[in-house]
Amino acid sequence: xxxxxxxxxxxxxxxxxxxxxxxxxxxxxxxxxxxxxxxxxxxxxxxxxxxxxxxxxxxxxxxxxxxxxxxxxxxxxxxxxxxxxxxxxxxxxxxxxxxxxxxxxxxxxxxxxxxxxxxxxxxxxxxxxxxxxxxxxxxxxxxxxxxxxxxxxxxxxxxxxxxxxxxxxxxxxxxxxxxxxxxxxxxxxxxxxxxxxxxxxxxxxxxxxxxxxxxxxxxxxxxxxxxxxxxxxxxxxxxxxxxx
Amino acid sequence: xxxxxxxxxxxxxxxxxxxxxxxxxxxxxxxxxxxxxxxxxxxxxxxxxxxxxxxxxxxxxxxxxxxxxx
Numbered sequence: 001x002x003x004x005x006x007x008x009x010x011x012x013x014x015x016x017x018x019x020x021x022x023x024x025x026x027x028x029x030x031x032x033x034x035x036x037x038x039x040x041x042x043x044x045x046x047x048x049x050x051x052x053x054x055x056x057x058x059x060x061x062x063x064x065x066x067x068x069x070x071x072x073x074x075x076x077x078x079x080x081x082x083x084x085x086x087x088x089x090x091x092x093x094x095x096x097x098x099x100x101x102x103x104x105x106x107x108x109x110x111x112x113x114x115x116x117x118x119x120x121x122x123x124x125x126x127x128x129x130x131x132x133x134x135x136x137x138x139x140x141x142x143x144x145x146x147x148x149x150x151x152x153x154x155x156x157x158x159x160x161x162x163x164x165x166x167x168x169x170x171x172x173x174x175x176x177x178x179x180x181x182x183x184x185x186x187x188x189x190x191x192x193x194x195x196x197x198x199x200x201x202x203x204x205x206x207x208x209x210x211x212x213x214x215x216x217x218x219x220x221x222x223x224x225x226x227x228x229x230x231x232x233x234x235x236x237x238x239x240x241x242x243x244x
Numbered sequence: 245x246x247x248x249x250x251x252x253x254x255x256x257x258x259x260x261x262x263x264x265x266x267x268x269x270x271x272x273x274x275x276x277x278x279x280x281x282x283x284x285x286x287x288x289x290x291x292x293x294x295x296x297x298x299x300x301x302x303x304x305x306x307x308x309x310x311x312x313x314x
Contacts, residue, residue, distance in 0.1 A: 151272045180254060186265045187255040187294035188278075189303055217273050219254065 002089070010091045011139040012059070013167035013235055014074070014103070015082035016201035018139070022120065023061035026086065028098065030055045030130060055126030057084070057103060063110055063120040074122050077105030081127045083203035085167050085235060091138040093153050097237045099165045101205045102127030131163065133239035136179065137218035139167070142232045152185055152217040153238070161242040162212040164192040168234035169201035175232060176221050179206075181213040188217055197232065207242055246288045247295070247304040253281045255291055262291045 012020040031054045038046040084103035089096045103124040111119040136153050164179040179192040191213075192206045218236045256262055256276040265271060281287045286307055290298070298304045 150274075151270060154270075178252075183297045183301065184266075184294055185270075186262060186291050187253060187298060187303075189251040189253050219273075 004088055008088055008090050010087035010089070010095065010097075010135075011235060012084075012086040013139065013203065014084050016167045016169050016203040018169065018233065019059075019061075019064075019074075020086075022064035023059050025058075025060040027058040027060075028055070028086075029057070030126075053126075053130075055100070055130040057100070057124045057126075058121070059123075060121045061119065063112075063118040074105060074108045074120065077122075078107050080105050083165065083167065083205050084124065085165050085203070085237060087135065087139075091135070091140075093135055093138065093151055094155075095135045095138070097133055097135050097165075097235075099129075099131050099133055099163070099205065099237060099239060100124070100126055101129045101131075101163075129163070129242075131239045133163070133165065133237045134216075135235070135237050136164075136216050137234065137236040139235035140233060142175075142220055142234065150218055152182070152188075152215045154185070155212075155214060155216050155238065155240065158183065158211055158213045159240045160211050161207070161209050161240075162191070163205055163207045163239040163242060164194075165203070165205050165237040165239070166194045166197075166234065167203040168197050168232060170197060170199055170233070171231035172199045173222070173232075174198045177234065177236070178219045179236060179238065180217045180219050182215040182217070183213045185215040188215070190219075191216075197234070209242065212238070212240065245295070246286055246307040247290055247298075248286050248307050249281045249283050249304055251283050251303050253287070253290075253298075253303065254278045255281075255294065257289050262293065266293050 033050050033052045034047040037048045081102040081104045084100040087097040104127045107123050109121045137150050175197045177194045178190050180188040181191040182188040194204050257279045258277050
């Protein structure tokens with residue numbers, strides 16, 4: 001068993017924007033919706049799972065108006081649904097992360113107080129699957145374009161049905177980012193192709209019902225329309241087995 | 245042997261790198277000198293060790309017309 005602490009929270013990406021640096025607490029709550037099923041004559045309450053789950057995420061932290069930061073990420077809500085990814089288990093390839101296919105921002109609260117730093121809190125409700133996966137490429141900057149990057153993920157036996165998560169932010173340019181797979185860690189093929197990454201921020205969840213091989217890697221290549229992508233930071237993760 | 249890629253393929257062309265990977269060494273992708281072949285293009289330098297599994301999975305097909313490669 002590995003005990004985790006605040007130092008292991010690797011990233012919190014909302015629509016591709018990195019807001020971890022402004023947070024002091026994250027509360028992630030996943031619930032099963034149940035219905036009471038005990039009937040006349042029963043001595044105890046009974047419940048049955050109705051087959052639907054609910055997820056809520058609450059973030060507490062400091063108000064931060066840095067470019068591509070906390071305030072930029074949240075003030076265009078509430079009501080906006082974004083792909084969200086966050087991790088409590090470090091940055092290594094293969095580390096666990098949690099992906100939200102859609103996180104609807106239901107409130108954003110700014111608190112200015114006498115003698116204190118201004119705070120910013122937000123709450124989200126899941127809009128679609130909330131799923132646990134493995135990091136393919138830890139969130140961070142790309143050293144160079146036009147080349148595949150990182151060490152592949154050995155994700156065990158092949159499987160059918162995967163979801164791929166991409167979250168990125170960039171200062172300029174464009175790039176094509178793909179999720180690759182391989183049966184032997186020698187020859188790889190494209191498994192998922194994400195929409196072109198451009199200046200600003202973005203996040204996307206793609207799925208395939210086909211087979212995904214054992215080894216998984218990320219690939220970044222420059223898209224030439226507007227020049228090389230600059231100051232690109234991105235995260236890629238994979239979830240094996242689709243819940244929807 | 246020549247093969248037509250039925251998917252975009254990425255593979256190392258340095259045989260020493262292929263031998264190291266086949267032996268189980270885990271190299272970063274950037275250190276492998278990967279060649280990219282687009283779906284539909286023909287390659288004659290696929291790692292021999294990968295060919296059987298690529299054929300089995302339908303990622304490549306054998307080409308016997310003697311035409312040009314990419």
